[in-house]
Amino acid sequence: MEKNIRIAIIGGGPAGLSAGMYLEQKGYENYVIFEKTDHVGGKCHSPTWNGKRYEMGAIMGVPSYYAVHDVELFAGVDHNGPRLHRTYRLPNGQPDHRFDKKLFNIPHLLKLKKQIKKFGEILETKYKGYDICGHRGVSEGRYEGFAVTPGREPVSGVNENLKDLAMPFKKFCELNKCPLVTEIWVQPFTSFGYGYFDEIPAAYVLKYLDFQTMMNFVNVNLWTWKDGTQSIYEALNAKLKHPALLNSNITKIVRGEKVTITVNGKEEVFDKLIITAPLQVGTINNPVAQGLDSYLDVTEKERELFSKIDYERYDTMAYITAKENYPEASFYVVDNMTPETLGHGMVFYMRWGNEPDQPLVSYVLRKHKDPSESLKQYKARPELEYEATKKTVLEDIAKLGIPPIKEEGKDKIIYEFQAYYFPHVFSEDYAAGWYEKVEAMQGQNNTYYAGEIMSFGDMDETVEYSRDLVERFFR
Numbered sequence: 236m237e238k239n240i241r242i243a244i245i246g247g248g249p250a251g252l253s254a255g256m257y258l259e260q261k262g263y264e265n266y267v268i269f270e271k272t273d274h275v276g277g278k279c280h281s282p283t284w285n286g287k288r289y290e291m292g293a294i295m296g297v298p299s300y301y302a303v304h305d306v307e308l309f310a311g312v313d314h315n316g317p318r319l320h321r322t323y324r325l326p327n328g329q330p331d332h333r334f335d336k337k338l339f340n341i342p343h344l345l346k347l348k349k350q351i352k353k354f355g356e357i358l359e360t361k362y363k364g365y366d367i368c369g370h371r372g373v374s375e376g377r378y379e380g381f382a383v384t385p386g387r388e389p390v391s392g393v394n395e396n397l398k399d400l401a402m403p404f405k406k407f408c409e410l411n412k413c414p415l416v417t418e419i420w421v422q423p424f425t426s427f428g429y430g431y432f433d434e435i436p437a438a439y440v441l442k443y444l445d446f447q448t449m450m451n452f453v454n455v456n457l458w459t460w461k462d463g464t465q466s467i468y469e470a471l472n473a474k475l476k477h478p479a480l481l482n483s484n485i486t487k488i489v490r491g492e493k494v495t496i497t498v499n500g501k502e503e504v505f506d507k508l509i510i511t512a513p514l515q516v517g518t519i520n521n522p523v524a525q526g527l528d529s530y531l532d533v534t535e536k537e538r539e540l541f542s543k544i545d546y547e548r549y550d551t552m553a554y555i556t557a558k559e560n561y562p563e564a565s566f567y568v569v570d571n572m573t574p575e576t577l578g579h580g581m582v583f584y585m586r587w588g589n590e591p592d593q594p595l596v597s598y599v600l601r602k603h604k605d606p607s608e609s610l611k612q613y614k615a616r617p618e619l620e621y622e623a624t625k626k627t628v629l630e631d632i633a634k635l636g637i638p639p640i641k642e643e644g645k646d647k648i649i650y651e652f653q654a655y656y657f658p659h660v661f662s663e664d665y666a667a668g669w670y671e672k673v674e675a676m677q678g679q680n681n682t683y684y685a686g687e688i689m690s691f692g693d694m695d696e697t698v699e700y701s702r703d704l705v706e707r708f709f710r
């Protein structure tokens with residue numbers, strides 16, 4: 236491709252900014268990143284309290300975040316944040332000893348350990364190729380992409396077993412006779428807002444929580460950033476030849492020979508378009524997301540495919556508790572990580588150990604697709620209402636003994652964030668080749684698709700997918 240082509244990138248989150256970085260590294264320097272808000276980072280969102288940044292979006296990474304590491308090197312950032320500490324609680328506030336070897340059921344723990352080991356072996360052998368970034372070929376029993384190694388060599392192959400990845404993770408574990416592993420995988424999955432194992436295809440669970448990543452979580456071998464995850468992308472943006480154009484209000488994109496974008500009332504013409512903003516079409520019940528068809532001339536094919544996308548209703552709320560209530564570590568409430576306890580707080584995160592007067596952040600999910608209902612029934616059913624769920628979470632917080640202090644009679648809540656979170660498709664559409672169809676459209680109409688839906692909704696998979704896209708199409 237001609238290196239001087241003009242490329243528009245929609246979205247200044249990890250996917251969009253890293254697309255700019257990788258393009259630049261390949262010699263494509265004529266790009267513009269349009270960001271609709273007044274800041275970069277997207278769901279890596281780290282506001283400030285008492286001179287320190289806390290996290291309303293992404294918090295952590297693991298040493299196998301190779302793509303995030305590319306960004307760190309480019310931007311001159313290091314993962315120098317506080318160590319994460321967690322403790323388990325029952326919903327009534329009592330300590331939860333389920334992982335405590337001395338107090339808990341040792342035969343069960345031994346069984347669990349055996350299944351984890353077996354699961355790791357099965358993934359490496361029967362499901363060879365399962366962990367590659369993106370979903371190209373999976374529903375057809377193939378893998379194609381870059382290895383999850385520091386060198387990220389191109390790899391491809393045929394493996395019919397990969398078709399199993401379309402089924403919900405719970406079923407996948409049962410099929411492979413390792414049902415107990417869900418007890419471990421659930422924590423960095425459901426509590427991090429990615430939904431429940433009876434609904435979410437195994438492919439998503441395992442692209443993110445591949446075996447090495449999962450073991451890093453188990454061993455608390457994690458990365459955080461002192462100035463928050465947003466600071467990674469602010470530093471990246473500052474190093475780009477063309478930092479993102481903030482407050483870009485895109486009202487129209489028309490594609491033909493060229494791509495014409497109406498932004499802040501002015502038309503700009505480009506050769507290529509990379510979309511990292513939500514691809515979902517139609518009305519989205521979220522304060523920050525808008526349907527792609529509200530500004531793009533979507534084709535029939537795009538409309539058909541992108542109408543299948545769903546997302547998670549995942550809310551975070553930061554509040555201040557009384558000095559004497561600060562816990563010794565973040566609380567994980569595993570009993571609230573089930574579909575039956577939808578709408579209850581799952582994690583209460585404390586970022587800086589032993590420091591009073593810092594925000595505590597609660598995490599809750601508000602929608603679940605029951606395996607017995609059709610997509611149509613699910614979409615027609617109302618989700619848990621935001622305010623009612625917030626009330627439930629405040630009650631949960633009170634039971635845990637870490638309630639907000641009152642200021643002028645009101646709870647001291649300092650920030651609420653409702654993310655358009657983890658866009659994905661369900662098993663039926665995954666198995667029917669949703670990804671193969673979308674990947675086949677890459678480049679048509681001068682358009683490329685990146686961002687969370689194309690791989691998975693975490694920092695590394697989104698950045699890695701941008702790398703993948705640039706490697707494939709912008710040589």
Ligand SMILES: Cc1cc2nc3c(=O)[nH]c(=O)nc-3n(C[C@H](O)[C@H](O)[C@H](O)COP(=O)(O)OP(=O)(O)OC[C@H]3O[C@@H](n4cnc5c(N)ncnc54)[C@H](O)[C@@H]3O)c2cc1C
Nearest residue numbers: 246248249250271277278292293294295512687692693694
């Ligand atoms: C509560 C929470 C916890 C998380 N924890 C972790 C974690 O610990 N580790 C981890 O790796 N990941 C975590 N994540 C996920 C991670 O933040 C996302 O996967 C990642 O930010 C996705 O990057 P993205 O660029 O694809 O999308 P986003 O981050 O959503 O960025 C998209 C950008 O596009 C902009 N945009 C949207 N529409 C338009 C438009 N029409 N025009 C212009 N701009 C537009 C948005 O404003 C936004 O800036 C978490 C997220 C949340 C919300």
